Amino acid sequence: MIRIEKLHKSYPMGKDSLHVLKGINLHIKEGEFVSIMGSSGSGKSTLLNIVGLLDEHDEGNYFLNGQLIKNLNEKKAALLRNKFLGFVFQSFNLISYKTALENVALPLYYKGMNRKERLKVALDYLDKVGLKDWANHLPNELSGGQKQRVAIARALVTKPKVVLADEPTGALDSITSDSVMDLLKDINNEGMTVFVITHEEEVAAQTKRIVRLKDGLIISDELTKAVKAAKAV
Amino acid sequence: MFDLDRWREIFQSINKNRLRSVMSGFTVAFAILLFTLLFGIVSGLSNTFKSAFNDDAQNAMFVRVWKTSKPYKGLQTGRRVQLRNKEYNFVKEEYANKIQYQSARIYKNVAIKYKSKADNYRLRAVHPDHQFLEKTIIDEGRYINERDIREKSKVIVIGRLIKKDLFGEKNAMNKRVNVNGSSFLIVGVFSDEGGDNEERQAYMPVSTAQMMYGNNDYISQINLGYNPDLSLDAAIAFGNKMERDLRKKMNIHPDDQSALSVRNMAEANKGVGMFMGALYAIVILVGSGTLIAGIIGISNIMIFVIKERTKEFGIRKALGAKPSSIVGMVVQESVLITTIAGYSGLSLGTYILALIGDSLEKDYFIKDPSVSPGIVIGATIVLVLSGLIAGYVPAKRAANIKPIVALRAD
Numbered sequence: 001m002i003r004i005e006k007l008h009k010s011y012p013m014g015k016d017s018l019h020v021l022k023g024i025n026l027h028i029k030e031g032e033f034v035s036i037m038g039s040s041g042s043g044k045s046t047l048l049n050i051v052g053l054l055d056e057h058d059e060g061n062y063f064l065n066g067q068l069i070k071n072l073n074e075k076k077a078a079l080l081r082n083k084f085l086g087f088v089f090q091s092f093n094l095i096s097y098k099t100a101l102e103n104v105a106l107p108l109y110y111k112g113m114n115r116k117e118r119l120k121v122a123l124d125y126l127d128k129v130g131l132k133d134w135a136n137h138l139p140n141e142l143s144g145g146q147k148q149r150v151a152i153a154r155a156l157v158t159k160p161k162v163v164l165a166d167e168p169t170g171a172l173d174s175i176t177s178d179s180v181m182d183l184l185k186d187i188n189n190e191g192m193t194v195f196v197i198t199h200e201e202e203v204a205a206q207t208k209r210i211v212r213l214k215d216g217l218i219i220s221d222e223l224t225k226a227v228k229a230a231k232a233v
Numbered sequence: 234m235f236d237l238d239r240w241r242e243i244f245q246s247i248n249k250n251r252l253r254s255v256m257s258g259f260t261v262a263f264a265i266l267l268f269t270l271l272f273g274i275v276s277g278l279s280n281t282f283k284s285a286f287n288d289d290a291q292n293a294m295f296v297r298v299w300k301t302s303k304p305y306k307g308l309q310t311g312r313r314v315q316l317r318n319k320e321y322n323f324v325k326e327e328y329a330n331k332i333q334y335q336s337a338r339i340y341k342n343v344a345i346k347y348k349s350k351a352d353n354y355r356l357r358a359v360h361p362d363h364q365f366l367e368k369t370i371i372d373e374g375r376y377i378n379e380r381d382i383r384e385k386s387k388v389i390v391i392g393r394l395i396k397k398d399l400f401g402e403k404n405a406m407n408k409r410v411n412v413n414g415s416s417f418l419i420v421g422v423f424s425d426e427g428g429d430n431e432e433r434q435a436y437m438p439v440s441t442a443q444m445m446y447g448n449n450d451y452i453s454q455i456n457l458g459y460n461p462d463l464s465l466d467a468a469i470a471f472g473n474k475m476e477r478d479l480r481k482k483m484n485i486h487p488d489d490q491s492a493l494s495v496r497n498m499a500e501a502n503k504g505v506g507m508f509m510g511a512l513y514a515i516v517i518l519v520g521s522g523t524l525i526a527g528i529i530g531i532s533n534i535m536i537f538v539i540k541e542r543t544k545e546f547g548i549r550k551a552l553g554a555k556p557s558s559i560v561g562m563v564v565q566e567s568v569l570i571t572t573i574a575g576y577s578g579l580s581l582g583t584y585i586l587a588l589i590g591d592s593l594e595k596d597y598f599i600k601d602p603s604v605s606p607g608i609v610i611g612a613t614i615v616l617v618l619s620g621l622i623a624g625y626v627p628a629k630r631a632a633n634i635k636p637i638v639a640l641r642a643d
Contacts, residue, residue: 055637
């Protein structure tokens with residue numbers, strides 16, 4: 001699903017440039033539940049942004065769903081994001097003047113679906129994350145956990161190939177964190193590829209594969225204990 | 234292309250962000266309001282000027298004589314100059330193709346009596362063309378005609394107020410009145426926009442007056458209407474030439490203004506035209522300045538608004554919005570706001586002008602202040618264009634920000 005070869009990325013910092021990713025090789029297959037671990041500055045967010053087509057890489061190859069990503073203009077990138085990717089952000093990034101339902105329906109608007117249909121689909125997804133009754137509330141009337149669940153519904157509504165989650169539990173307390181992680185697990189169990197970035201061990205432990213980054217390089221890439229145990233049986 | 238979903242997005246965005254929508258609209262509305270008021274008031278001033286000359290025809294010219302102020306060809310200063318039929322006919326033949334209307338005038342003060350009522354009135358003995366030169370409006374009957382001139386008929390046309398004085402509400406037509414001892418037939422009653430004095434006048438045929446009062450061929454003044462096909466400059470040149478020709482013919486020093494002069498409305502018109510032209514130029518300058526200030530105002534607000542919405546645009550792009558859809562949305566919103574606000578300003582301005590229009594006429598010489606449809610159409614085009622520019626430039630920049638940068642914005 002995602003294949004990355006010798007990926008390099010650096011950011012200009014005044015006269016110098018900051019070399020963030022120094023040759024990453026990573027292959028994520030369809031249906032995987034992968035977490036990227038690393039301290040801040042390890043390059044994990046940069047990696048997610050490149051995978052999510054929010055940013056461009058300098059060197060190396062990136063294949064998304066078998067398609068080589070190179071020289072994308074904004075328009076093509078927007079189409080690919082809409083078609084293949086769903087985003088969940090640490091700060092939720094809901095549009096404040098739109099209701100939960102309208103937020104969830106927004107990607108379908110950009111897909112070109114008509115209003116009646118997209119509101120119906122959006123409501124189904126809100127129901128799936130347990131927020132059907134909150135459909136007509138504005139984001140500031142929802143709790144952090146509820147907001148993140150709306151964001152997850154929005155990420156899923158276009159039936160993407162990959163869900164990218166950037167510190168999805170970063171702004172939540174541990175109980176709501178668990179409920180959000182449960183939701184992501186459910187999604188993964190339904191066959192969706194989920195790609196999570198986190199610096200919390202507990203969160204990473206709930207995924208199936210942990211990739212550790214340090215200073216722009218992968219230092220370890222292994223299946224979690226639970227998965228190993230399941231495989232051993 | 235009508236896209237209901239796009240409009241829904243725009244209305245939602247305007248509705249949920251009322252303050253900033255109202256603020257950006259206000260700048261434009263205010264600019265247009267000022268522009269409308271300014272323009273309306275100046276057009277009102279222009280109307281006043283036009284109506285000030287409304288009493289007489291716009292193309293009127295007068296040949297007037299008085300005493301000589303310069304000696305010439307052995308003739309003394311202080312000689313009284315007298316126009317006669319000779320001069321009248323000379324003008325008529327010499328400049329036939331440059332003249333639309335021509336009439337002599339003899340001034341007379343007369344006592345008019347009807348039954349027991351009598352009063353003194355001013356009288357003008359004239360030719361039929363005088364009706365058009367003075368813009369006399371015939372209420373009843375007729376004006377002096379050619380046959381009256383030929384036959385030296387003892388007929389009289391009286392002003393509305395003379396009729397009121399002598400006849401009250403009763404009919405005056407075809408009644409006989411006593412004018413300085415002779416009996417005259419009333420053949421017409423007129424009114425005039427020139428005011429009460431003009432309506433307390435009486436007209437009689439010039440030939441009748443010459444016969445009855447002195448039995449000579451004297452005339453007091455020659456009134457002309459120059460051919461309206463002449464340009465202002467040509468009309469002025471015509472006036473100057475006629476002045477020189479008449480002075481030469483009547484043995485008057487070529488520069489003797491006092492002895493004989495031609496007063497030409499073309500000169501006044503030219504002056505007024507230039508004055509109004511200058512006034513309009515100032516208004517257009519000030520007005521466009523106001524409009525530009527308004528446009529800059531809305532551009533400023535749009536830049537601020539778009540900065541505020543950068544994150545939202547980042548989210549939309551992450552969800553699959555193309556840059557063009559974001560630019561389109563912002564521009565459409567901006568055009569909508571400017572158009573609505575502009576029209577509110579325009580309507581408010583027009584309404585205010587209509588409201589205060591009447592009260593301004595008396596004290597400030599502003600008559601019927603209004604804006605012309607051309608100005609309205611021009612303003613609309615400016616509004617839509619300004620909305621386009623105000624929205625497009627910052628939106629384009631915002632849409633080109635990488636989503637990752639936009640998402641980081643607060």
